Amino acid sequence: MVIVGAGEAGVRAAFALREQGYQGPVTLLGDEPHLPYERPPLSKAGEEAETVRAIVAEARFPEAEIVFRRGCKVAAIDRAEHSIVLEDDGVLRYERLLLATGAAPRHILGLRYGERIHTLRTVEQAAAIRRVMRDGQHLIILGGGFIGLELAAMGRRLGAAVTLVEMQPRVLMRGVPERLALALQARHEAEGVNIICGQGVATITEDQTSVTVTLADGRRIDGDALVIGIGAEPNTAIAAEAGLAIENGIVVDDHLTTSDPGIFAAGDCCSYPVAVYGGRRARLESWRNAQEQGNVAAANMLGKVEVFDSVPWFWSDQYDLTLQVAGLADGSVSTVARHLSNEAELLFHLDADGRLLSASGLGPGGAVARDIRLAEMLIARRAHPDPAMLADPSVKLKSLL
Numbered sequence: 001m002v003i004v005g006a007g008e009a010g011v012r013a014a015f016a017l018r019e020q021g022y023q024g025p026v027t028l029l030g031d032e033p034h035l036p037y038e039r040p041p042l043s044k045a046g047e048e049a050e051t052v053r054a055i056v057a058e059a060r061f062p063e064a065e066i067v068f069r070r071g072c073k074v075a076a077i078d079r080a081e082h083s084i085v086l087e088d089d090g091v092l093r094y095e096r097l098l099l100a101t102g103a104a105p106r107h108i109l110g111l112r113y114g115e116r117i118h119t120l121r122t123v124e125q126a127a128a129i130r131r132v133m134r135d136g137q138h139l140i141i142l143g144g145g146f147i148g149l150e151l152a153a154m155g156r157r158l159g160a161a162v163t164l165v166e167m168q169p170r171v172l173m174r175g176v177p178e179r180l181a182l183a184l185q186a187r188h189e190a191e192g193v194n195i196i197c198g199q200g201v202a203t204i205t206e207d208q209t210s211v212t213v214t215l216a217d218g219r220r221i222d223g224d225a226l227v228i229g230i231g232a233e234p235n236t237a238i239a240a241e242a243g244l245a246i247e248n249g250i251v252v253d254d255h256l257t258t259s260d261p262g263i264f265a266a267g268d269c270c271s272y273p274v275a276v277y278g279g280r281r282a283r284l285e286s287w288r289n290a291q292e293q294g295n296v297a298a299a300n301m302l303g304k305v306e307v308f309d310s311v312p313w314f315w316s317d318q319y320d321l322t323l324q325v326a327g328l329a330d331g332s333v334s335t336v337a338r339h340l341s342n343e344a345e346l347l348f349h350l351d352a353d354g355r356l357l358s359a360s361g362l363g364p365g366g367a368v369a370r371d372i373r374l375a376e377m378l379i380a381r382r383a384h385p386d387p388a389m390l391a392d393p394s395v396k397l398k399s400l401l
Contacts, residue, residue, distance in 0.1 A: 001301060002084060002092055004074050004238075005100030006030025007039065008287055009267030011055045012294030013098050013301075018064045022302055026065070027092060029072045032122060036068075040287050042126040043150040044317045052123050077242035079260055096262055096301040099250060100294065101235035103268040103285055108228060111204060116211045117226045120147055132225040135159040140213055140221055142201065143229035144171030146316045149184065151227055152193045153318040163194040163221055165213065170197055175314075175325060177335065177347050180362045187319060232285060234269045247271050249283040254307045256297045264301055266293035275309035276380060277328060277357075286314045311376045320364045326376040327358030336390045338371075346371055354384040371397055 001017055003010045006028055014028045030036060036055040061068040073087040083093045105119035113119065118129050129151065132139055137160045141148045144166030155162040164171075171188075172181035185195055200216040204226065213221045234249040245251035245259040249271035256264050256272065267290040273279035292310050299306040315324045332349035339345055344363025351357055359375030361368030374397035378385060381401070389395045 001026045001096050002094040003028045003098045005102055006036040007102050008290035009294040010100035011036045012291045013298040014066050016295045016298035020302055027067045030070045031073045033071045043147050074238055077238055079242055098297050099239055099265040100267045101269045103232040103234045106231045106233050116206050119228050129227055133158040133160045138223040140223035140226045148229035149318055152188055156191045166197045167200045177360055180360055255300045256308055264297045266297040276311055284312055288313055311379050323362050324368055324372040325360040326372050327379045329358035332357050336387045338391055338393055340393055344368055348390045356383050356385055374398055377401055
């Protein structure tokens with residue numbers, strides 16, 4: 001068994017193969033020079049983030065008889081020979097292959113990234129960004145999604161001035177209800193973040209001491225560093241060159257099998273049918289999604305027939321607030337609010353038939369976590385809960401299951 005990609009999905013799959021009784025060789029290939037590490041803390045952590053959080057301790061690999069090869073890049077897949085060709089011209093044969101290649105930051109074409117212009121995906125990029133997150137420095141962020149907002153919160157925590165530019169009318173346009181997005185935006189502004197929405201970028205220039213962003217309306221923003229956080233693209237190059245089906249990611253079925261029955265894909269790189277929504281395709285960049293898909297992929301690599309049917313879920317930590325979203329709200333026609341406190345609120349999104357499609361919550365610490373988990377269970381059961389009971393905080397959501 002060969003696994004390409006040593007992120008959350010790849011590492012989980014490697015150990016799941018052992019947990020499920022496989023005794024043959026397992027090889028895990030990572031293209032970075034490090035042990036596999038957690039990516040969410042790169043944008044969520046603060047001063048303590050200088051320490052990389054490993055997914056597993058190094059000793060775990062030999063203990064589980066997993067061959068982990070770091071700094072190992074794949075050049076091509078030879079499907080006919082059931083082998084992969086490495087960039088150093090080495091060749092590895094596989095019985096089953098898992099692609100867990102993740103995603104990469106979306107780039108602005110023609111822009112030179114370097115000393116003062118950054119994206120965020122690796123620990124080295126995170127360290128470079130943190131170096132300008134200090135008093136007297138001005139950080140400019142392009143993109144009002146999760147990465148951009150989490151970096152803005154970290155920057156303010158560490159003393160930097162922060163300006164965030166989002167070309168859409170508001171932050172978190174994708175997947176987060178307007179009400180909660182605007183509440184988060186207000187918190188950022190109260191913390192001193194200058195947020196500019198509804199503006200595109202005309203030019204970006206850099207010299208030895210600063211970077212300047214000129215907006216479409218002519219305004220100039222001068223800063224010490226710029227982070228581009230405008231989304232991510234799935235890493236599909238080697239899959240596409242091998243002739244595998246690609247559609248906003250490596251196309252897999254509900255067993256996470258690609259268009260080649262001997263090759264599987266999991267995590268940020270794959271487009272999969274979401275069972276609870278009738279098989280509508282999605283590609284999620286989520287820590288838990290990667291873990292769960294790694295488990296299912298491993299089982300099916302061993303000849304089992306497990307269906308990946310988890311409800312999409314993701315979260316974001318900003319300041320002392322946590323945002324959690326379960327499900328996908330596309331197709332919803334009504335929203336029911338449940339006020340938990342002055343600082344915490346849940347929103348439930350229902351379709352025309354009253355079926356619960358999604359739930360989202362915002363509050364300090366773990367204020368919304370339990371209720372979002374219960375809502376997730378209702379979504380999985382395709383429940384049609386009474387809106388009045390959803391709105392009433394005295395009604396325990398568990399009673400609706």
